[in-house]
Amino acid sequence: MGAIMGRKQVWRSSAVVNSVLVVALGAAAAVGAYDYVRAQDTAPATVAEGTPGSTSTTGSITPTPVATAPSFTTAQPGDCVTWDVDDAGVMSNFRTIDCAVEHRFEVSARTDLSAFPSSEFGPKSQPPSVTRQAQLREQLCKNPTLEYVGGTFDPNGRYSISLILPQPTFWEAGDRTMLCGLQAPDDDGFPQITRGRVVDQDQSRAAAVGQCIFVDQANATKIVDCANDHTLEITKVVDLREHFPDRTPSIEEQDALLRPLCQQAAIDYLGGDDPLYYSTLEFFWTVVQPRSWEGGSRTANCALVKNVDGGFATLQGSATGPFTINGNPPPPQPERRPLRNNPPAGDTPPAPQ
Numbered sequence: 001m002g003a004i005m006g007r008k009q010v011w012r013s014s015a016v017v018n019s020v021l022v023v024a025l026g027a028a029a030a031v032g033a034y035d036y037v038r039a040q041d042t043a044p045a046t047v048a049e050g051t052p053g054s055t056s057t058t059g060s061i062t063p064t065p066v067a068t069a070p071s072f073t074t075a076q077p078g079d080c081v082t083w084d085v086d087d088a089g090v091m092s093n094f095r096t097i098d099c100a101v102e103h104r105f106e107v108s109a110r111t112d113l114s115a116f117p118s119s120e121f122g123p124k125s126q127p128p129s130v131t132r133q134a135q136l137r138e139q140l141c142k143n144p145t146l147e148y149v150g151g152t153f154d155p156n157g158r159y160s161i162s163l164i165l166p167q168p169t170f171w172e173a174g175d176r177t178m179l180c181g182l183q184a185p186d187d188d189g190f191p192q193i194t195r196g197r198v199v200d201q202d203q204s205r206a207a208a209v210g211q212c213i214f215v216d217q218a219n220a221t222k223i224v225d226c227a228n229d230h231t232l233e234i235t236k237v238v239d240l241r242e243h244f245p246d247r248t249p250s251i252e253e254q255d256a257l258l259r260p261l262c263q264q265a266a267i268d269y270l271g272g273d274d275p276l277y278y279s280t281l282e283f284f285w286t287v288v289q290p291r292s293w294e295g296g297s298r299t300a301n302c303a304l305v306k307n308v309d310g311g312f313a314t315l316q317g318s319a320t321g322p323f324t325i326n327g328n329p330p331p332p333q334p335e336r337r338p339l340r341n342n343p344p345a346g347d348t349p350p351a352p353q
Contacts, residue, residue, distance in 0.1 A: 071175055071177045072094075072166040072167065072170040072175050072177055073094065073177065073179065074096065075096045075107045075110070075179060076107065076110065077108055077109055077110065077148060078099075078107065079096050079097075079099070079106075079107045080096070080097050080098065080103035080105065080106045080107065081094065081096050081097065081103060081104070081105045081107060081164075081179070081181075082094075082095060082097050082102065082103040082104045082105070082193075083095070083104060099195075099196060099197050100195065100196060101195065102193045102194070103193070103194065103195075104191040104192070104194070105162075105164065105179070105182070105183045105191060106181050106183075106197060106198055107179050107180070107181045108141070108144055108145040108148035108149070108161075108180050108181045108182060109140075109141065109144035109145065109148065109179075109180040109181075110177060110178065110180070111140055111177075111178045111180065112176055112177060112178075113176035113177075113178050114174075114176040121176050123174060127165060127166075127171050128165070133165070136163060136178065137161060137162065137163050137180075140163075140180065141161055141162070141163050141180035142161055144180055145161045145180055145181065145182060149182070149198060150199065151295075152198075152199045152295060152296045153182075153198075153203070153295050153296065154203040154291075154292045154295030154296050154297045156205070156289070156292050156295075156297070157203030157204060157205055157292065157295060157296065157297045158184050158203055158204060158205045158206075159183065159184050159198050159203055160182070160183060160184075160185055161180070161181075161182060162180075162181065162182070162183050162185075162191075163178055163179060163180050163181070164178070164179040164181070165177075165178055182198045187221075187222040187223055198296075199296070201296070202239075202241075202296065202297065202299050203292075203295060203296040203297045204288065204292075204297040204298060204299035204300075205297075206237055206286075206300070206301050207234045207237075207301055208237065209234055209235060209236060209237060210226075210233075210234065210318075211223050211226075211233075211234045212224055212225070212226040212228075212230035212231075212232065212233050212234070212315075212318070213230060213231060213232040213233075213234070213303075214229055214230045214231055215231040215232070215312060226317060226318040227316070227317060227318075228316065229314050229315070229316055230314070230315050230316070231305065231312045231313075231314065231315065232284065232303040232304065232305050232312075233304045233305075233315070233318065233319050234301050234302070234303050235262070235265040235266050235268075235269040235283070235302045235303060235304055236261065236262065236265035236269070236301070236302035237299060237300075237301060237302075238257075238261060238285075238299065238300040238301070238302065239298060239299055240254065240257075240288060240298050240299065240300055241298045243257055248290050248293045249288075249293070250290075251287050251289075254287045254288065254300065255287065258287070258300055258302070259285070261285075261302065262283045262284070262285040262302035263283050265283070265302040266283040266302070269304070269319070269320065270304075270319060270320060271320075274336065277333060278330065279304075279330055280306065280325070280330045280331060280333065281304045281305065281306050281319055282304070282305055282307060283302060283303070283304060283305075284302070284303045284304070284305045285300055285301065285302050285303070286301045287300060288300060304319050306325050308325075308326065313325045313326045314326055314327075
């Protein structure tokens with residue numbers, strides 16, 4: 001999973017398939033993406049290529065005159081870059097790398113901010129604030145990035161358009177290079193390791209089987225430990241390309257496919273129909289909107305959830321073990337009468353209660 005404001009995902013209920021819960025994803029992560037840029041700028045000045053100035057024996061960097069300051073990176077559109085993050089969150093070893101291997105950022109455009117028609121990026125200017133970075137992303141990165149991917153981009157998907165600025169030492173030396181590109185942020189907005197080019201990837205924000213998701217009052221979602229408060233528990237990941245290989249499926253077609261798949265996924269996940277019945281949980285699924293499909297998203301999730309008074313209950317603990325619903329165990333259910341095998345002719349086996 002896993003930023004852009006207004007990210008949404010549609011969940012379909014087993015109880016009332018026409019009722020739709022629209023969950024706004026990634027609102028908090030959007031700020032995190034820009035915070036990352038600032039955090040990257042405060043990282044140690046360890047860069048594998050294009051380092052402005054030279055390092056002395058004491059480890060300090062000798063500034064290069066502004067007029068001749070080289071770019072902090074030679075990465076071009078189509079390149080991928082990555083960096084190391086230690087246990088303390090300190091980033092280092094920023095480098096260009098083949099997109100086929102693990103990386104954190106795919107470059108879509110590079111801009112020299114010193115050529116920007118404004119004095120704000122002059123020789124003595126300070127790096128742009130987080131708010132200004134967000135504006136630069138919209139003004140200078142969004143359209144070039146959409147052109148770079150040929151329009152194959154799901155604004156509700158796992159990738160976000162972002163930017164990288166030089167670290168403070170490089171900025172002070174006169175470097176005004178800005179890299180625009182795509183990254184896959186986690187719920188806190190920090191770029192995750194990916195492989196391959198974005199246009200070749202499924203862009204869905206799908207969670208993995210066994211993961212739990214908490215939906216807060218603002219409808220923002222976050223993957224959490226199932227022992228903590230959560231709203232959904234994922235039971236199956238469905239690759240819709242296997243069922244619709246050559247066309248965009250309608251919502252109705254996805255519902256028809258996913259209803260039985262997600263019902264069976266819930267039964268299999270909990271170990272039988274009886275455990276599902278006594279859990280009082282319901283099976284849910286996501287659908288891919290046509291716009292998202294055209295943007296490159298192809299994956300749906302099945303999940304378990306508890307509807308209470310038209311809303312989601314708070315679950316704690318995995319549904320596969322002891323768990324609570326709004327702080328209480330699942331309410332007792334009437335005992336189910338067993339089905340009879342091979343009933344006499346004319347006799348209809350009783351339906352479960």
